[in-house]
Amino acid sequence: MNRITAGRRRPLARYAVLLLALGLLGFTYTLAAPTSDRADAAIASGRADDVAEGKKLFEQSCSSCHGLNAEGVEDRGPSLVGVGAAAVDFQVSSGRMPLSNPGAQAPRKDPAPWVNEDTVRQLAAYVQSLGGGPTVPTADQVDPAKGDPAKGGELFRANCIQCHNFTGEGGALTQGKYAPPLYPASPTQIYEAMITGPQAMPVFNDSIITPEQKRDMIAYIVGVREQRDPGGADLGRIGPVTEGLVAWIVGISLLCLAAIWITAKRRQAQ
Numbered sequence: 470m471n472r473i474t475a476g477r478r479r480p481l482a483r484y485a486v487l488l489l490a491l492g493l494l495g496f497t498y499t500l501a502a503p504t505s506d507r508a509d510a511a512i513a514s515g516r517a518d519d520v521a522e523g524k525k526l527f528e529q530s531c532s533s534c535h536g537l538n539a540e541g542v543e544d545r546g547p548s549l550v551g552v553g554a555a556a557v558d559f560q561v562s563s564g565r566m567p568l569s570n571p572g573a574q575a576p577r578k579d580p581a582p583w584v585n586e587d588t589v590r591q592l593a594a595y596v597q598s599l600g601g602g603p604t605v606p607t608a609d610q611v612d613p614a615k616g617d618p619a620k621g622g623e624l625f626r627a628n629c630i631q632c633h634n635f636t637g638e639g640g641a642l643t644q645g646k647y648a649p650p651l652y653p654a655s656p657t658q659i660y661e662a663m664i665t666g667p668q669a670m671p672v673f674n675d676s677i678i679t680p681e682q683k684r685d686m687i688a689y690i691v692g693v694r695e696q697r698d699p700g701g702a703d704l705g706r707i708g709p710v711t712e713g714l715v716a717w718i719v720g721i722s723l724l725c726l727a728a729i730w731i732t733a734k735r736r737q738a739q
Contacts, residue, residue, distance in 0.1 A: 523595025526588055530567055530581070539599055552665065553602020554593035559661035561589050563654070573645030574668050577653060603664040610680050611656040616688030624678065624686050632670075636693050642669055652694045656687045 534546030541548035565575040637651035666672035
């Protein structure tokens with residue numbers, strides 16, 4: 470006991486205890502972590518070999534704007550470290566990337582010839598392995614049949630109509646940007662847009678809108694775009710402004726023409 474007490478008073482004893490504590494902490498963390506970040510990324514985004522294939526695709530098609538290590542290139546493309554597989558799947562599957570022409574916003578277009586389900590999965594797995602981030606949602610998370618369109622409509626009107634209008638037609642924003650129409654977007658792309666915040670869109674993470682609520686919103690959007698307009702022309706479904714404008718221009722014009730016609734008839738009768 471005296472020897473132990475005497476050893477504690479030596480100058481190097483405190484450093485030895487600190488190193489021992491750090492070693493135990495690292496050992497405990499290693500046991501607690503089931504897999505590495507890269508393995509988790511590969512499993513979340515596809516097969517284990519997708520990361521290697523995705524790196525080849527990235528170097529061929531994306532590195533000129535985003536850098537060889539996805540660190541970004543000034544005035545050409547942002548860093549992709551930490552954006553996650555969901556962002557890649559959204560941008561590439563919708564044809565926004567690779568970007569054909571620089572501008573205020575990347576428009577939706579037909580995907581590049583090399584883009585298919587396998588290449589998108591591989592590219593997403595590689596980007597996910599660089600720093601984590603939102604992963605591609607599962608089929609259950611984006612299934613409109615499992616959502617509540619009534620609740621989704623309330624959430625959509627509270628969070629989305631300012632830019633996308635009541636029915637998802639989209640609209641103009643500032644500095645040349647715009648909120649795109651939601652009709653061409655798949656349920657997966659709608660979910661991915663909410664969790665990644667592309668372009669001018671804010672990010673709606675799970676603490677703001679839960680996965681169940683996102684599914685409800687998808688159910689509402691899908692339901693609205695499948696609706697028909699048996700009463701006549703939909704006028705773009707932009708809302709009462711367009712309807713009122715058409716009523717004034719068409720309605721009052723017809724009334725004026727009718728008044729002119731009646732007056733002309735009376736003059737001929739005299």
